[in-house]
Amino acid sequence: MTSADPEPAVLAPPVQARLFSRAHRTAVTVLAGGVALYAMNLYFTAALLPSVVDDIGGGDLYAWVATGFLLAAVLASVLVSRTLARIGSRGAYLLGFLGFALGAVITALAPAIGVLIAGRVVQGLGGGLLAGLGYAVLRSALPRELWVKGAGLISGMWGVGALIGPSVGGVFAEIGAWRPAYVLLAVCALLLAVASVRVLPPGGGTRTRAERMPVTSLGTLGLSVASFSLISAFPGTAATASLLSAGVVFLLAFLVVEARSRATVFPRVTFEHRNPLKWIYLLVATLCAGVMVETYVPLFGQGLGHLPPLVAGFLGATLSLGWVLVQLFSVRFRPAAARGSFLVAPLLLTASMLAFAFIQAADAQPGRLIAWTLLLVIGGVAIGAAFPHLSAAALAATSNEAEGAKAAAALNITQLIAYAIASSLAGVFVHTGGPELVDSARSLGIGLAALCAIGVPAGWFLFRAPRHSTTDA
Numbered sequence: 001m002t003s004a005d006p007e008p009a010v011l012a013p014p015v016q017a018r019l020f021s022r023a024h025r026t027a028v029t030v031l032a033g034g035v036a037l038y039a040m041n042l043y044f045t046a047a048l049l050p051s052v053v054d055d056i057g058g059g060d061l062y063a064w065v066a067t068g069f070l071l072a073a074v075l076a077s078v079l080v081s082r083t084l085a086r087i088g089s090r091g092a093y094l095l096g097f098l099g100f101a102l103g104a105v106i107t108a109l110a111p112a113i114g115v116l117i118a119g120r121v122v123q124g125l126g127g128g129l130l131a132g133l134g135y136a137v138l139r140s141a142l143p144r145e146l147w148v149k150g151a152g153l154i155s156g157m158w159g160v161g162a163l164i165g166p167s168v169g170g171v172f173a174e175i176g177a178w179r180p181a182y183v184l185l186a187v188c189a190l191l192l193a194v195a196s197v198r199v200l201p202p203g204g205g206t207r208t209r210a211e212r213m214p215v216t217s218l219g220t221l222g223l224s225v226a227s228f229s230l231i232s233a234f235p236g237t238a239a240t241a242s243l244l245s246a247g248v249v250f251l252l253a254f255l256v257v258e259a260r261s262r263a264t265v266f267p268r269v270t271f272e273h274r275n276p277l278k279w280i281y282l283l284v285a286t287l288c289a290g291v292m293v294e295t296y297v298p299l300f301g302q303g304l305g306h307l308p309p310l311v312a313g314f315l316g317a318t319l320s321l322g323w324v325l326v327q328l329f330s331v332r333f334r335p336a337a338a339r340g341s342f343l344v345a346p347l348l349l350t351a352s353m354l355a356f357a358f359i360q361a362a363d364a365q366p367g368r369l370i371a372w373t374l375l376l377v378i379g380g381v382a383i384g385a386a387f388p389h390l391s392a393a394a395l396a397a398t399s400n401e402a403e404g405a406k407a408a409a410a411l412n413i414t415q416l417i418a419y420a421i422a423s424s425l426a427g428v429f430v431h432t433g434g435p436e437l438v439d440s441a442r443s444l445g446i447g448l449a450a451l452c453a454i455g456v457p458a459g460w461f462l463f464r465a466p467r468h469s470t471t472d473a
Contacts, residue, residue: 026199027141032153033192034096034130038073039161040168041127041185042419045069045120046295047169048178055178058113067229068117072124073131074225074416078218078265080132080409089137090200096133097193099126101186108182126189128416135408139395141200147395152331152388158415159327159380162294162320214263217254221265224250225417228424240428247421266410267403276465277397277407279458280390281414283346286455287383288415289422290349293356293448294319296430296441297376303437305364305372318373322380323387330385338389343463345386346455352379353452357445362438386459393462422451 018024045065053059076096083092103123110116134154142150172181227247231240258264259271270277294316301312333341356375361368394407429447433440 024142024146026195028150028153030093030192030196030199031134031137031141031150032157033188033195034093035134035154036157036161036164037100037185037188037192038127038131039158040165041123041161043162043165044169044181044185047166048173048181051173051176051178052116053113056110056112056116058116061113061117064117065113065120067226069120069124069127070229070416070420071222071225072121073128074221074413074420075218076125076128077132077409077413077416078214078221080129080136080412081406082213083129084133084136088200088202089133089140090196090202092129092133093137093196093200094193096126096129097189097196099123100130101189101193102126104182104186104189108179108186128412131416132409132412135391135395135411137200139404139408144396148388148392149331151391151395152327155387155391156324156327156384158291159320159323159384162291163317163324166298166317167314212263214257214261214265217257217261217263217265220250220254220257221417224248224254225420228421231424231428235431240431244425244428247424251421265413267398267406269398269403270407270410275397276462277394277410279461279465280394280397281410282458283342283386283455283462284390284411284414285418286346286452286458287349287387288418289451290353290379290383290448291319291323292419292422292426293353293376293379293444295423295426296444297372300360300437300441301369301372304360304362304441305369307369315369315373315376318376319380319383322377323384324380326381326384327388331388333385333389339463341386341389342459344459345382346452346459348382349379350449350452350456352376352382353445353449355445357442357449360438360441360445362436422448425451 049065052065080092083095087095100123103119103121103126106119106122107116108119110119134157135151138147138150138154169181172178224247227243227250231243231247234240234243254265258266262268266281267277269275270281297316297318298312301307301315305312305315307315330338330341352375356372356379359368359371359375364372391411394411395404397407398404425447426444429444430440432447433443
């Protein structure tokens with residue numbers, strides 16, 4: 001092990017290289033498009049699902065449509081670096097896009113909820129691979145001086161997906177055409193597959209032998225995510241407490257296994273004393289937790305603010321709007337500002353969630369709704385300010401090529417785990433608020449603020465970390 005200092009390269013001032021120049025634009029489109037396709041699909045399906053259940057039934061298995069997709073996506077994300085090692089970036093992207101398209105077609109043709117869930121699992125396998133590849137292939141597809149800009153674009157696709165997904169899904173739901181909606185997703189995936197063949201190299205991505213599967217880590221992680229995801233399927237105090245406890249126990253077991261095993265999901269350097277990766281992943285997870293407020297904002301907008309569904313839906317996307325817009329500027333941060341964003345982002349996001357909780361009212365007037373909008377935008381600004389620099393810092397946390405690809409893929413794994421857990425806990429927070437919607441809104445804001453606050457010490461450690469503190473594996 002030798003010491004290296006990736007930060008100056010990661011957080012260097014903007015250069016003249018153009019992200020969308022002729023040399024890079026098609027590759028950038030493939031990388032960002034894969035993540036956008038995955039992110040949009042999350043919100044897309046949420047808007048369509050009531051129409052799906054009305055058509056083919058299966059309301060008792062409602063939660064498994066999301067759970068099956070999410071578990072498959074987590075598994076596929078874990079396999080990103082191994083897939084790259086075996087079949088290279090072109091083969092990996094083809095596998096991801098074709099798998100996503102196949103899953104979308106199965107979903108579109110599903111005669112019953114069981115077949116639809118199977119299609120969603122296949123879609124999750126392809127989508128999880130695409131979401132992880134966006135970060136992992138960035139290292140080889142773009143020059144180092146474009147990593148921050150590229151990472152900013154890719155991470156911004158999560159916000160773009162949150163903006164586009166609900167509106168497009170809502171339009172198809174409004175006209176009663178949920179099956180053509182999934183056909184459209186399949187067509188988009190196939191077009192991106194063709195583009196990936198044109199621009200990505202056919203050789204091995206990491207040029208290293210794939211390590212053995214982390215079976216124990218995958219088992220404990222899968223049990224943790226499944227436990228949290230099943231909370232919504234089994235309401236009731238006893239079941240919620242049991243599943244919540246099981247999820248926490250399995251998550252802690254996963255971290256213990258990761259720290260002690262040789263075959264791991266996260267890079268082995270993550271748990272080394274002076275390596276910042278652990279704090280990067282923790283901060284990413286807590287920032288992602290704040291995004292889950294968007295799931296319930298449309299409900300609050302209609303129930304408390306008396307907004308029409310379309311307007312309430314756009315209100316729910318304001319956090320993502322702030323995220324996307326601020327990244328247009330945050331990728332140009334100089335090193336000091338970038339390091340400062342690690343400290344400020346979790347504080348600002350926590351404050352915005354708390355303020356959102358405390359300004360709730362049973363009859364929200366226009367002035368209060370404007371305040372909601374501003375607070376949600378501020379929360380998005382917090383995420384967008386730090387996210388591209390966290391992504392780029394993880395990419396350069398080690399100069400070992402295999403470990404670097406693994407560190408990049410683990411960014412997506414962290415996001416998926418955070419979304420799964422925070423989404424499930426958000427449901428618990430809303431239920432804890434009781435039958436009154438205003439109390440549920442307050443409970444959600446306070447609960448998400450508590451999750452986001454976990455990122456404050458992580459941001460502090462990253463802000464204070466010595467510049468020569470990462471380990472070169």
